[in-house]
Amino acid sequence: xxxxxxxxxxxxxxxxxxxxxxxxxxxxxxxxxxxxxxxxxxxxxxxxxxxxxxxxxxxxxxxxxxxxxxxxxxxxxxxxxxxxxxxxxxxxxxxxxxxxxxxxxxxxxxxxxxxxxxxxxxxxxxxxxxxxxxxxxxxxxxxxxxxxxxxxxxxxxxxxxxxxxxxxxxxxxxxxxxxxxx
Amino acid sequence: xxxxxxxxxxxxxxxxxxxxxxxxxxxxxxxxxxxxxxxxxxxxxxxxxxxxxxxxxxxxxxxxxxxxxxxxxxxxxxxxxxxxxxxxxxxxxxxxxxxxxxxxxxxxxxxxxxxxxxxxxxxxxxxxxxxxxxxxxxxxxxxxxxxxxxxxxxxxxxxxxxxxxxxxxxxxxxxxxxxxxxxxxxxxxxxxxxxxxxxxxxxxxxxxxxxxxxxxxxxxxxxxxxxxxxxxxxxxxxxxxxxxxxxxxxxxxxxxxxxxxxxxxxxxxxxxxxxxxxxxxxxxxxxxxxxxxxxxxxxxxxxxxxxxxxxxxxxxxxxxxxxxxxxxxxxxxxxxxxxxxxxxxxxxxxxxxxxxxxxxxxxxxxxxxxxxxxxxxxxxxxxxxxxxxxxxxxxxxxxxxxxxxxxxxxxxxxxxxxxxxxxxxxxxxxxxxxxxxxxxxx
Numbered sequence: 001x002x003x004x005x006x007x008x009x010x011x012x013x014x015x016x017x018x019x020x021x022x023x024x025x026x027x028x029x030x031x032x033x034x035x036x037x038x039x040x041x042x043x044x045x046x047x048x049x050x051x052x053x054x055x056x057x058x059x060x061x062x063x064x065x066x067x068x069x070x071x072x073x074x075x076x077x078x079x080x081x082x083x084x085x086x087x088x089x090x091x092x093x094x095x096x097x098x099x100x101x102x103x104x105x106x107x108x109x110x111x112x113x114x115x116x117x118x119x120x121x122x123x124x125x126x127x128x129x130x131x132x133x134x135x136x137x138x139x140x141x142x143x144x145x146x147x148x149x150x151x152x153x154x155x156x157x158x159x160x161x162x163x164x165x166x167x168x169x170x171x172x173x174x175x176x177x178x179x180x181x182x
Numbered sequence: 183x184x185x186x187x188x189x190x191x192x193x194x195x196x197x198x199x200x201x202x203x204x205x206x207x208x209x210x211x212x213x214x215x216x217x218x219x220x221x222x223x224x225x226x227x228x229x230x231x232x233x234x235x236x237x238x239x240x241x242x243x244x245x246x247x248x249x250x251x252x253x254x255x256x257x258x259x260x261x262x263x264x265x266x267x268x269x270x271x272x273x274x275x276x277x278x279x280x281x282x283x284x285x286x287x288x289x290x291x292x293x294x295x296x297x298x299x300x301x302x303x304x305x306x307x308x309x310x311x312x313x314x315x316x317x318x319x320x321x322x323x324x325x326x327x328x329x330x331x332x333x334x335x336x337x338x339x340x341x342x343x344x345x346x347x348x349x350x351x352x353x354x355x356x357x358x359x360x361x362x363x364x365x366x367x368x369x370x371x372x373x374x375x376x377x378x379x380x381x382x383x384x385x386x387x388x389x390x391x392x393x394x395x396x397x398x399x400x401x402x403x404x405x406x407x408x409x410x411x412x413x414x415x416x417x418x419x420x421x422x423x424x425x426x427x428x429x430x431x432x433x434x435x436x437x438x439x440x441x442x443x444x445x446x447x448x449x450x451x452x453x454x455x456x457x458x459x460x461x462x463x464x465x466x467x468x469x470x471x472x473x474x475x476x477x478x479x480x481x482x483x484x485x486x487x488x489x490x491x492x493x494x495x496x497x498x499x500x501x502x503x504x505x506x507x508x509x510x511x512x513x514x515x516x517x518x519x520x521x522x523x524x525x526x527x528x529x530x531x532x533x534x535x536x537x538x539x540x541x542x543x544x545x546x547x548x549x550x551x552x553x554x555x556x557x558x559x560x561x562x563x564x565x566x567x568x569x570x571x572x573x574x575x576x577x578x579x580x581x582x583x584x585x586x587x588x589x590x591x592x593x594x595x596x597x598x599x600x601x602x603x604x605x606x607x608x609x610x611x612x613x614x615x616x617x618x619x620x621x622x623x624x
Contacts, residue, residue, distance in 0.1 A: 115543075
């Protein structure tokens, strides 16, 4: 049988470079060249927590937001940003209301179903929100009264993975902004 | 601790099936990872290796079963079939001379032995890798480790075995970033988490009540860019230093602030903005904030990734549906690179630039597809219906992606040669998505 020596322990350049830039914790104890001090500093994570965000606002019924038309969700076909004919009337109601209330401000939140990629869906949700913004402006609403934001597929109202859920999630929420926003 | 490892031959499908189930994680981690690994491949392609439990010269039981970690790593690659522990013909430890004839009879082509001893406040771990047929020592090292670095040492042993035998660097001592979501609709908690490549030790680097998406590793492996909706009315792109917990807001314009991708030099981000109209690709200098517009179409342009220093691949629906295009990082004319199927989006480029993986839809849901750039050859790699967010391992051998299983978001991983697939689920009931495999640490 071939004689095997264990005295010389190989240290490859791969492992040296893998450890090279790390602080050599315990390195002073390494008496032999073949002992590799291994630091796990690269795995350290200092967490960040975001809190204090308020999602639900109390709407004063006498405010503009309180008096605005009640139907505030517009639904879309799959992978489409065109307004469906059945929602023309709802958009028109909001258009008339905002034109008559120039102090009113709406945020148009675009959403998609979960199919397709997340960032592409962000873009698709924005296209839906912009469709509604354009329709409102055609009714005489000032551009400064509308703003758009897209959440893509990130905020579904229904978590299920089926046609019913997807139909509910493909939407634009018309949100009347109140004084306090974050 | 390792709960079960089982290797058995499935006669019906003529494949080796390895089941490895971990219930792992530090006590400090609120979410523990559960990994279920299923490997399917022709047994003749996996290299048989004997991995002997490492010797331990301390008192009590060893602090970690190094051999089990290495076994799980190598099995997960799909390239190795470890002999069942019960079938090992002997239990040599570091320093012993193996009886090669017996190991050859047991079917092992390679043999890994090792040992661990307490030293100071930590341990010394050492191993030797033998070629059984050549009766030769291939490699051996010692590591000085602490309780915190034991698993990392085991992964480095896996990397060394992998590279010594296959000639390709291993990617076991790396990490995965992903986004997890838990809680009911309206009461969600979003976390940007980092876990070891084997799903161990998940840690949240960002926790938010609002969506987080598109995590992207800087080439330094320390900073991660992502999109946060913590301001409900306007998204923003942040860069967070995982070690310091510090973060900077890179940009937050009206409209979309999305899809960050690091340039190879780590100084620029390719991003999607829509403040000038339709979504277009921009490059922002991180230090100065200087913006350069790369595309200018009326269509949706998004999901930029750097193919090299000078080239960006992105998604555009300028032809009607989403397809992948390539453009100079200084702008100019874009050239379409995908032609099969009506939906091709969310590209990711292999570390050597030779392959582009992406989300492919051809009528029956969405799978992960890949094109070989030199030849343009296309193939579909997965069979899911909602597969998303592919990301290459830093050695280019595996792709991790988001998929759906039993109504929950999980992560899947597969080897590019099709020999292995596996899935990772969080055991807190939440969903996981948007995996991003780290680069090698520098």
